[in-house]
Structures are given as structure tokens and as C-alpha cells.
Amino acid sequence: MVNMNVVIVLVVVTLVILLLVGLFVLLLVMGHNRRNRHRAELAEVAVQHAEEVRQVEQEVLAQTMAEVGRDLHDNIGQLLTATRMGLNRIIGQREEPHATEVKATLDRTIAEVRRLSRTLNTDRWSEQDLGQAIAAECERVHHTTGLPVLFERTGVASFQSADRKLVLYRIFQELLNNALKHAGASRIDVSLEHAPVLRLTVSDDGKGFTPASSTSGQGLANIHRRAALIGYHCDLVSGPGQGTRISIHEP
Amino acid sequence: MGRLHGEGGERWYTSASSRNTIELHRLLLLIMIGSGACWALRARERRDWTSWLGAQLLLAILVQISAELYLLGHGNNHALFNVYVPMEFGLLLAMSYTFMHSRRERMVVLCAAWPFALAYLWELLHYGTFDRFVSTSFICGGFTLVAIYAYLLVRAVDRSSRPLSRTPVFWVFAGMVVYFAASAPIVGLLHYLNGLDKEVAASLFVINQVLAMVRYVAVGTGLCLLVNGDDRW
Numbered sequence: 252m253v254n255m256n257v258v259i260v261l262v263v264v265t266l267v268i269l270l271l272v273g274l275f276v277l278l279l280v281m282g283h284n285r286r287n288r289h290r291a292e293l294a295e296v297a298v299q300h301a302e303e304v305r306q307v308e309q310e311v312l313a314q315t316m317a318e319v320g321r322d323l324h325d326n327i328g329q330l331l332t333a334t335r336m337g338l339n340r341i342i343g344q345r346e347e348p349h350a351t352e353v354k355a356t357l358d359r360t361i362a363e364v365r366r367l368s369r370t371l372n373t374d375r376w377s378e379q380d381l382g383q384a385i386a387a388e389c390e391r392v393h394h395t396t397g398l399p400v401l402f403e404r405t406g407v408a409s410f411q412s413a414d415r416k417l418v419l420y421r422i423f424q425e426l427l428n429n430a431l432k433h434a435g436a437s438r439i440d441v442s443l444e445h446a447p448v449l450r451l452t453v454s455d456d457g458k459g460f461t462p463a464s465s466t467s468g469q470g471l472a473n474i475h476r477r478a479a480l481i482g483y484h485c486d487l488v489s490g491p492g493q494g495t496r497i498s499i500h501e502p
Numbered sequence: 503m504g505r506l507h508g509e510g511g512e513r514w515y516t517s518a519s520s521r522n523t524i525e526l527h528r529l530l531l532l533i534m535i536g537s538g539a540c541w542a543l544r545a546r547e548r549r550d551w552t553s554w555l556g557a558q559l560l561l562a563i564l565v566q567i568s569a570e571l572y573l574l575g576h577g578n579n580h581a582l583f584n585v586y587v588p589m590e591f592g593l594l595l596a597m598s599y600t601f602m603h604s605r606r607e608r609m610v611v612l613c614a615a616w617p618f619a620l621a622y623l624w625e626l627l628h629y630g631t632f633d634r635f636v637s638t639s640f641i642c643g644g645f646t647l648v649a650i651y652a653y654l655l656v657r658a659v660d661r662s663s664r665p666l667s668r669t670p671v672f673w674v675f676a677g678m679v680v681y682f683a684a685s686a687p688i689v690g691l692l693h694y695l696n697g698l699d700k701e702v703a704a705s706l707f708v709i710n711q712v713l714a715m716v717r718y719v720a721v722g723t724g725l726c727l728l729v730n731g732d733d734r735w
Contacts (some may be wrong), residue, residue: 257695258702265709269684275652276676279659280666290663312732 305480307412312480316417320371323364331358331361366391370420375414384416385423385451389441392427399438400427403413406445415481422477422499426453429470434458434495454496459489474499524573526711531566533715537722538563547728554597555674555721561589562718565724580635584626587636591618591643594678599656614650618643634693641690644682651678670727677720685710709715 342350369375370384382404389400406448411419423441427452430439434457462471471487478485480500489495538559541552565586572579595615602608622639626632655675659666666672688710695703 257691257698258706261691261695261706262709264687265684268687269680272680272683276655276679279656283659283662283666287663287665 264314283385305482309418309480313414313417316371320368323371328364328368329362331357331364333421334490335361344406370417376416376420379416380408381411381416381419382408384420385441385443388420388424388427392431392439396431398431398436401438402443403440403442405442408445409449411449418481419449419499420484422474423451425470425477426497430455430457430495433460436494448501450498450500452496452498454494456494459491459493459495460488461491462489504520504721507572509661526708527566527570527573529713530715530718531563533718533722534559534563534566537718537725540722540725543727544728548712550600551597551671552725553730554593554600555725558590558593558597559718559721561586561593578633581632584632587640587643588618588622591615591647594647595650598647598654601654605692611650614646618646636694637689643685644686644689648682651675651682668727670724673720673724673727677717677724681713681717685713 330384335354338350338354342354386402386404389402392398393400427439427441429452430436434455436455436457439453439455442450442452444452471485474497475485482502483499484502486498486500487495488497508659540558541556541559544552565582568582569579571580592615595611599608599611602611618639621642622636625634625638634640652675657671658669658671658675664667664670688706692707695706
């Protein structure tokens with residue numbers, strides 16, 4: 252007969268080994284979970300930090316632009332107005348075609364400087380409606396270039412911060428500028444949807460391009476960077492001969 | 503009175519315990535086939551290590567079926583397991599080799615084969631028969647595999663960025679460590695216990711069977727988790 256003590260020892264030793272192995276695996280799992288939690292916390296901190304950096308960038312950008320806007324209005328605007336008054340005094344009531352042309356050009360320049368200083372002033376954006384500003388810009392581009400720039404707006408505008416509206420407006424300007432400069436389009440469509448999420452789309456019927464090509468990289472990267480500043484996403488659909496459609500939208 | 507080796511070791515039974523032992527033996531075979539099915543289902547997700555693991559699973563299933571046939575013929579199947587043990591050790595060592603990336607690690611794995619080989623040769627020469635189960639070699643190889651797979655387990659845990667329950671290699675390595683670490687005392691004292699009381703020895707060997715089940719369930723789980731080419735650590 253087998254000694255029962257041997258059997259008990261054998262069972263106990265096996266159980267102890269199992270326990271030790273189980274403990275070893277358990278400690279590994281616990282350590283892994285703790286490390287994963289730590290990694291997740293670090294990732295969260297990194298996201299928060301990136302968000303703070305974005306906000307600071309945005310604030311600095313807004314302050315710089317406001318400063319430039321004020322300078323344009325207070326200095327260059329004043330100088331241009333003074334120039335116009337001086338010109339009026341010199342010309343007087345004489346009807347000279349060249350003088351009239353110069354005055355008209357000067358008036359346009361003053362109007363442009365005012366418009367520019369207004370758009371650069373972030374304080375104004377807290378009151379200004381994004382849709383109205385885009386519509387006015389479309390109208391202006393249409394009058395200046397003669398190109399049909401059609402604007403469509405759907406939904407009811409929800410609250411957007413002044414900074415966000417300014418960034419969206421700048422993106423819109425860049426998209427419009429790209430379409431005018433590079434697309435060779437015969438028509439540009441702009442749409443601003445407020446629901447279900449805010450979506451700004453600029454499309455043209457121009458020559459299009461291959462999104463992956465190196466020449467398109469810088470401008471697109473700039474748009475992506477600006478969209479990321481306010482946490483927006485950017486979708487691009489384009490191809491040679493197929494026009495271009497770019498959407499900036501809330502996630 | 504029949505005498506039977508189970509997977510990875512041996513078991514003796516008498517008429518009193520034979521029925522339960524046979525049922526456990528068959529359950530283990532079913533679990534092995536289940537793990538093999540998991541391996542076959544994940545055929546598209548094949549890696550270097552799964553090829554070695556698949557070969558080991560196939561071999562284990564064949565040996566288990568052969569052991570079942572030996573059981574019916576009331577034969578001594580020690581020779582069968584004496585052939586299986588070095589093959590299993592070799593296949594598992596080869597599998598661990600595929601995870602070793604540095605030259606030093608690979609040298610360690612290659613050197614780890616020597617103690618087992620020497621123990622195996624010594625046992626065969628010392629006892630002068632192939633009909634006595636090579637338990638010393640089994641323990642020697644088992645501890646070698648425990649050391650290697652524990653190292654791989656720690657490394658897998660260290661490198662895995664996702665939950666371990668969804669990491670295939672975690673299950674495979676943990677199964678190996680649990681089985682080879684805990685089965686050593688039973689297999690080591692098998693001859694001693696058998697010499698004292700065959701029935702008690704057979705009853706105790708049930709622990710080994712259960713450990714083997716745990717191992718193959720873990721291996722099957724790991725293989726099932728291999729999806730969409732994703733076996734990141």
C-alpha cells in the first residue's frame with residue numbers, strides 16, 4: 252500500500268506549484284493592466300496637452316490677426332483716407348478722366364482695407380454670422396472675377412465661438428482662393444450645412460488633381476492643420492478632369 | 503489489468519478506476535481535436551509558430567488515439583510515449599525558437615535542448631529498455647520549456663498593448679507554463695507510486711490529465727484569437 256503521506260505531499264506540492272504559477276500569471280496580468288492604464292492616462296494627458304497647445308495657437312493667431320486688423324484700420328486706413336482727401340483737394344472739381352480713375356481705385360483700396368481689417372478683427376466675429384460673411388465673400392469674388400460663385404445654406408445656425416468662425420472663414424477663403432487660382436473652374440459651389448453637423452463644402456468643376464500627388468501636399472496640409480485647430484475633419488474628393496470637392500465638418 | 507499512458511505521461515488503472523480514467527482520456531482527446539480544429543480554422547492566419555504548434559497538436563492527437571488503441575489491446579504503450587516525448591519537446595522548442603529574435607536568445611534555446619537530450623540518452627542506456635517511461639527526461643524537458651515559455655510569457659505581457667485576454671500568444675504560453683510546471687511532481691514520482699499502489703497512482707494521474715486539458719483549452723483559445731492577421735504583442 253502506498254503511504255498516504257506521500258500522496259498528500261504530492262497533491263499539496265502540485266497545488267502549490269499550480270498556485271505559484273497562477274500567482275505568477277496573475278501578477279503579470281495585473282502589471283500589464285496597470286501599465287495599460289498608465290499608458291491610457293499618458294495618452295489622455297498628451298491629448299489634453301495637444302488641445303491646450305491648439306487653443307494657445309488659436310489665441311495667438313487671433314490676437315496677431317486682430318493686431319494686424321487694427322493696424323490696417325488705424326494706420327493704413329487713416330493714411331489712405333488722408334491721401335484721398337489730399338487728392339480731392341488737389342484735383343478739386345476738375346473733371347479729369349485719369350483723376351477719376353485714380354480716385355475710384357483709391358476708394359476700392361480703402362474699402363478692401365476696411366473689409367480686411369473687419370475680417371481680421373476677432374471681436375467682430377462674436378457678432379458676425381458665418382453664413383452672411385461667406386455669402387458676402389462669394390458675392391465679392393463673383394463681382395471681381397465674373398465667375399459664378401453660388402452659395403447655398405441649409406439649416407439653422409447653432410452657436411459657434413468667434414475663434415471657430417474665424418478659422419472656418421479662413422479655410423473657406425483658402426479653398427476659394429485655390430479654386431480660383433489652380434482649378435481653372437467655370438463655376439464654384441459653396442454650401443454651408445448646419446445640421447446634423449456643421450459642414451462647409453467648396454466644390455468646383457475644374458481640372459481636379461490627384462490627391463496623393465506631391466504638388467497638392469502643402470496647401471492641403473495647411474487646410475488639414477487649420478481644420479485640426481478647431482477639431483474639424485477634412486474630406487477631399489478629386490481626380491484629374493473631375494473637379495474638386497472639399498468638405499470641412501465637425502467630427 | 504490494463505496499463506495505459508495518457509498524453510504527456512502515463513497512467514495505470516485497475517478495474518475500479520478504469521471507467522473514469524477512460525472517460526477523462528477521451529475528453530482530453532476531444533479537447534485536443536477541438537484545438538486542432540481551431541488551428542485548422544485559422545489556416546489563413548498561419549505564422550511560423552502556428553506551423554510548429556499545429557504539428558505538435560497533430561502528433562498529440564495521433565498519439566492519444568494510439569494510446570486509446572493500446573488501451574483496448576491492454577498493451578504497454580510506454581514505448582509510444584518514449585517516442586512522443588522527445589518529438590513534443592523538439593516541436594515546442596522549435597516553436598519557441600521562432601519567437602527569439604536575437605542571436606543570444608537563439609543560442610540559449612539551442613543549448614536548452616542538450617540537458618533533455620542527455621537525460622533521455624542516460625535514461626535509455628541506464629534502464630536498458632524502451633518499455634519504461636522516460637520520466638526524468640520528461641521533467642528535465644518540462645522545466646526547460648517552463649523556463650523558456652515563462653520568459654516568452656513575460657515578454658508577451660511586457661510588449662502587448664491590448665488586453666491580454668485578446669492576445670493569442672498569452673494563452674498559448676500560459677497553457678504551456680501551467681502544464682509543464684504543475685505536471686512535474688506527478689510524472690516524476692510515477693514509477694515510485696506505481697510500485698507502491700497502481701490504483702492510487704492512476705487516481706493521482708488524473709491531475710496530469712486535467713492539466714493537459716487546461717493546456718489544450720488555452721492553446722485552442724489562443725488559436726481562435728488569431729484573427730485578421732493580428733497577433734501583435
